[in-house]
Amino acid sequence: MSQFSPEDLLEYFYGEAAVHQQEAIAEALKKSWALNQKMNVITKAAEQLDKSMHEAPAHAVAQVIAYARQRQHSLID
Numbered sequence: 334m335s336q337f338s339p340e341d342l343l344e345y346f347y348g349e350a351a352v353h354q355q356e357a358i359a360e361a362l363k364k365s366w367a368l369n370q371k372m373n374v375i376t377k378a379a380e381q382l383d384k385s386m387h388e389a390p391a392h393a394v395a396q397v398i399a400y401a402r403q404r405q406h407s408l409i410d
Contacts, residue, residue, distance in 0.1 A: 337357075337358055337361065337368065339371070339375075341354065341358065342358065342368075342371055342372060342375055343375060345358045345359075345372075346372070346375050346376065346379065
């Protein structure tokens with residue numbers, strides 16, 4: 334059985350893998366409990382990341398944007 338790297342699985346998850354790679358991973362997922370566990374970790378991590386990004390307090394986002402603008406102006410001047 335082929336070994337897939339975490340990068341391969343991430344490309345599969347985000348639909349960025351080549352068609353033959355997508356097919357190979359999909360087939361391997363049908364047969365490998367361990368590979369399914371790795372995909373579950375990636376899926377849950379992506380869900381948590383999406384959730385945390387949507388829960389960022391508005392003031393925190395505003396502070397980050399203000400800092401970036403300040404930094405940008407200091408680099409231009």
